[in-house]
Amino acid sequence: MPWLARQLVRLVVVLFCVTLLTYMIVNILPGDVAIVILGNLATPEDIAGLRADLGLDRPMLVRYFDWLGSALSGDLGRSYRNGEPVVQAIIDRLPVSLQLMVMAQVVALGIAIPVALLSVRRPGGLFDRISASAAFGFLAMPNFMLGIVLIYLFSVSFDLLPATGFTPMSEGLWDNLESMILPSLTLGLIEWTVLMRVLRSDLLTTLKEDFILLARAKGLPPWRVLLQHALRPSSFTLITILGLNIGGLIGGAVIVEQIFALPGVGRLLLGGIFNRDLILVQGTVAFIAVGFVVINFLVDMLYAVLDPRVRHVRFRS
Amino acid sequence: MSASAAKGAVVAAPRPRRRWHWALALPLGWLLLVVFLAITADWIGLPDPSAQELILRRKPPSAEFLLGTDNLGRDMLSRVIYGARTSLIVGICAPILGFLVGGAIGMSAGYFRGKVDMLAVGFIDILLAFPSLVLALTFTAYLGQSLFNVTLALGILSIPAAARVARANTLAWANRDFVLAARTIGASDWRILTREILPNLLPPMFAFWLVAISVIIVAEGALSFLGLGIPAPQPSWGGMIADGREALDVAPHTALIPAAVMFATVLSLNFVGDMVRNMVDPRRSAL
Numbered sequence: 001m002p003w004l005a006r007q008l009v010r011l012v013v014v015l016f017c018v019t020l021l022t023y024m025i026v027n028i029l030p031g032d033v034a035i036v037i038l039g040n041l042a043t044p045e046d047i048a049g050l051r052a053d054l055g056l057d058r059p060m061l062v063r064y065f066d067w068l069g070s071a072l073s074g075d076l077g078r079s080y081r082n083g084e085p086v087v088q089a090i091i092d093r094l095p096v097s098l099q100l101m102v103m104a105q106v107v108a109l110g111i112a113i114p115v116a117l118l119s120v121r122r123p124g125g126l127f128d129r130i131s132a133s134a135a136f137g138f139l140a141m142p143n144f145m146l147g148i149v150l151i152y153l154f155s156v157s158f159d160l161l162p163a164t165g166f167t168p169m170s171e172g173l174w175d176n177l178e179s180m181i182l183p184s185l186t187l188g189l190i191e192w193t194v195l196m197r198v199l200r201s202d203l204l205t206t207l208k209e210d211f212i213l214l215a216r217a218k219g220l221p222p223w224r225v226l227l228q229h230a231l232r233p234s235s236f237t238l239i240t241i242l243g244l245n246i247g248g249l250i251g252g253a254v255i256v257e258q259i260f261a262l263p264g265v266g267r268l269l270l271g272g273i274f275n276r277d278l279i280l281v282q283g284t285v286a287f288i289a290v291g292f293v294v295i296n297f298l299v300d301m302l303y304a305v306l307d308p309r310v311r312h313v314r315f316r317s
Numbered sequence: 318m319s320a321s322a323a324k325g326a327v328v329a330a331p332r333p334r335r336r337w338h339w340a341l342a343l344p345l346g347w348l349l350l351v352v353f354l355a356i357t358a359d360w361i362g363l364p365d366p367s368a369q370e371l372i373l374r375r376k377p378p379s380a381e382f383l384l385g386t387d388n389l390g391r392d393m394l395s396r397v398i399y400g401a402r403t404s405l406i407v408g409i410c411a412p413i414l415g416f417l418v419g420g421a422i423g424m425s426a427g428y429f430r431g432k433v434d435m436l437a438v439g440f441i442d443i444l445l446a447f448p449s450l451v452l453a454l455t456f457t458a459y460l461g462q463s464l465f466n467v468t469l470a471l472g473i474l475s476i477p478a479a480a481r482v483a484r485a486n487t488l489a490w491a492n493r494d495f496v497l498a499a500r501t502i503g504a505s506d507w508r509i510l511t512r513e514i515l516p517n518l519l520p521p522m523f524a525f526w527l528v529a530i531s532v533i534i535v536a537e538g539a540l541s542f543l544g545l546g547i548p549a550p551q552p553s554w555g556g557m558i559a560d561g562r563e564a565l566d567v568a569p570h571t572a573l574i575p576a577a578v579m580f581a582t583v584l585s586l587n588f589v590g591d592m593v594r595n596m597v598d599p600r601r602s603a604l
Contacts, residue, residue, distance in 0.1 A: 017443045025455050140584035142535040144542040145576040148562055152573065156566050251450025255539055270543060273458040285455055293446045
């Protein structure tokens with residue numbers, strides 16, 4: 001089988017297992033939805049009636065395939081709480097989460113790339129050591145802690161930026177960006193550390209190659225050697241790490257949306273969990289997991305496009 | 318370009334690693350202090366971490382309350398120390414659970430190869446297909462909140478990483494001559510796995526465990542911060558930071574003190590973990 005077809009089959013299998021596992025976690029674990037909806041005073045008949053209405057009296061695998069069938073046609077059911085279609089709820093909140101993650105990546109790359117380039121100019125030099133220590137420090141900061149510290153610094157002490165709340169882009173680009181600065185800093189200030197370390201170590205490897213020596217022998221200034229010759233071949237691992245980090249970024253987004261009261265998918269999930277809104281939690285978790293798998297798949301593909309060797313030698317840790 | 322810059326860029330100067338040894342005293346001392354206080358919390362005359370004194374709420378640090386009081390007038394010092402107990406219990410036990418299960422999976426995969434390996438790698442891929450925090454949230458939300466369930470959920474989360482470490486190392490050791498020798502004299506698979514391969518897995522697994530502790534402490538903090546971790550009256554650093562967030566403008570110490578303690582602990586753990594990893598596996602010191 002050709003490489004691409006094999007990868008697609010693998011993708012489909014993983015997606016199937018992931019949705020099945022989501023379904024099982026949400027459905028096998030204790031906590032009867034009917035009791036949650038009706039309250040503790042409900043009679044057994046009422047409970048049995050509602051379970052039948054919701055289709056909960058059928059075997060789990062049957063329900064799973066039902067759910068999967070409608071999910072494939074774009075229907076994740078309706079929230080038990082307010083009857084809102086789950087798909088609509090996710091679509092409404094997705095732009096906020098995406099904006100947060102993209103801005104966080106911009107912050108992370110915006111710090112990581114210059115710092116890595118500057119620190120390989122003199123490995124072991126002053127800048128290299130300071131940036132390595134800074135990275136070590138930021139790496140030890142949980143995002144919920146950094147978020148609180150940033151709110152304390154920028155909102156409470158100096159009153160520069162709003163502490164919580166979200167302004168949609170339609171009500172002014174600047175207000176929107178202002179409400180997203182602290183959240184994206186919270187995520188980006190932690191993520192740059194990993195990216196910087198990876199890029200730095202790859203740059204150091206690349207700089208030992210002959211073509212760098214040649215570029216230097218031609219008399220190119222060091223910044224041109226770094227930017228034009230060394231950066232591109234050193235960025236393969238960076239791209240992989242960017243893909244792998246998306247899982248952490250999604251988890252971070254859940255926390256950051258909660259800290260800064262941003263109406264994103266993460267807060268939708270948390271709200272669903274607190275309300276015991278089974279169908280909403282199931283849909284959201286499945287959506288997040290499927291999104292994550294697909295993004296990782298695309299990153300793998302991108303990697304193969306950039307570096308044809310990958311297509312022949314599968315890398316496995 | 319100056320000559321020294323060019324030289325520096327080409328030859329990466331190896332950093333002197335010996336100088337780090339004495340710098341280890343501070344993080345190690347802090348960790349010992351945290352562990353000591355967490356163990357002896359009941360016997361050092363601390364006030365009840367759950368006892369509320371609403372008149373004395375949000376008091377800044379003073380002689381009476383060394384770290385001040387929180388939103389409900391509870392003693393912060395006592396809560397931070399009992400919170401350390403929570404963090405350490407979860408942080409130490411969850412990775413052990415993950416290592417027992419993940420280690421077994423990884424070792425079988427690396428030793429038997431073939432179908433077993435395929436199944437194990439598939440299983441790991443599926444678990445890794447979930448963003449870890451989302452999986453942890455879902456587990457604790459449906460298992461119910463308790464110290465045990467949080468530990469269980471985070472333990473399950475550490476299975477894939479543990480399995481990978483075990484698998485990679487088993488693959489490397491399983492082809493060595495002494496394993497072949499053991500097989501030649503008729504040792505069973507079980508005996509080879511437990512007597513020949515397992516002892517060699519312990520050092521990398523131990524180094525990894527140290528890193529896992531700090532990751533799990535952060536994850537427990539995140540769950541408790543979101544209100545889905547350790548249930549309310551029981552002190553937890555993440556929960557304390559979440560509580561303190563409400564009063565960030567009037568009593569910032571209620572959030573910043575547990576945040577600082579958590580930061581110091583995670584930083585120290587990473588520091589010691591890096592050291593141990595460098596000692597165990599010199600190749601990884603490059604990163």
